[in-house]
Amino acid sequence: MKKNERAGHRAKKSLGQNFLQDDNICGKIVDAIFPEADDHIIEIGPGQGALTRYLAETPCRLTVIEKDDGLADRLEAEYPGLEILRRDALEFPWATLDGPCKIIGNLPYNIGSKLIWDIVSSVRGLQRAVFMVQHEVAMRLTAKSGNKTYGGLTAWVRNFAETKYLFKVPPTVFRPRPKVDSAVVAFVPLSANRRPEDPERLSLLIKTLFQQRRKQVSTILRKQWTPEVAAWFEENAVDTRIRPENLTPEQFRSLSQRL
Structure with a gap:
């Protein structure tokens, strides 16, 4: 699907849709998940398929979770055989995922923190995750204790995974443009003996x-x-x-x- 065809879908503010348009950044995000042949990669909110296009070129098994039926229809037409789950990622039963997996996504600002809170603590087979979030959230996720950006989200996530700030993403590479910067963060799960018992x-x-x-x-x-x-x-x-x-x-x- 060409870019001008993708542009025919009107972004829905209620779903926090801001579509990534920069091929270089898309490639960097996908590279950060380290896709390998035996991987099961789950993409949250593929939207117009900016990351999906690169993920589909890898030898991994790919599943996407898309709430917007219009976008899901487009992806289904462009990628026959792609496993598409038409549902809200916030309501997805993350704890029921079977087997090892990697999770990736350009997360809507309004649900990013909640999704990350649930995913890192619930997905037992998580091998790695890479998410693009609001820059402010990225700073919280990677803050050290004693820093003003350190908060409840930091303390929770870091009891389940190590976090690494990868790079900043400007508003200019999105349509429509958000009013703030974004950033990409990588998550590497902690070993079982370092996770909370309760x-x-x-x-x-x-x-x-x-x-x-x-x-x-x-x-x-x-x-x-x-x-x-x-x-x-x-x-x-x-x-x-x-x-x-x-x-x-x-x-x-x-x-x-x-x-």
């Missing part, structure tokens, strides 16, 4: 602390303060007066096991 408990702690991120940790946890919790701070030489952003992802995981 994700629900970790999630609760992260949300509790970052809902009051300006307060001291001991103040926020006043109602849960037990001798075991106090001992954790002493054993780990952590000042009880610190704020949530100063706890590392590993400390969040460890503390959640004491609460």
Whole structure:
């Protein structure tokens, strides 16, 4: 399908559609997933097929998840035999994915953080992921503790995967143009022994602390303060007066096991 034919689809603001137009950037994103012959690659929100075109040229098995029926119809016509799941990625049962896979996508700004939160923690067979997100989100995903951009999303994701900021993408390469920069981030899952034993408990702690991120940790946890919790701070030489952003992802995981 030629570019002028793709342009016939009107972007839907309700779905956060901004279509990537730059071939060089598309190639770089696909290269970052390291496609290999035995891979099962899942693309989220292929849209007009900017990344799909490059992925289809690799020897991997390709599945795409597209909510927009009009775009799914175009992809089906252009790539006969392509496995297309016509559904909302936010409602996809990520935990049910069977076997190893890699996941890639230009994620809509309004759902990117939620999708990443779910995917890194739910997809047991995840080998690698590469997502383009709003630049601000990319900075949060790759921030270090103690940095103002470090937040609940950072602490959660980094308990399941290592993150790497790859490169910035300007608004000029999209149609329609977003008002902010984007960036591409790579995710490499942690080994099983480095992942949280009780994700629900970790999630609760992260949300509790970052809902009051300006307060001291001991103040926020006043109602849960037990001798075991106090001992954790002493054993780990952590000042009880610190704020949530100063706890590392590993400390969040460890503390959640004491609460």
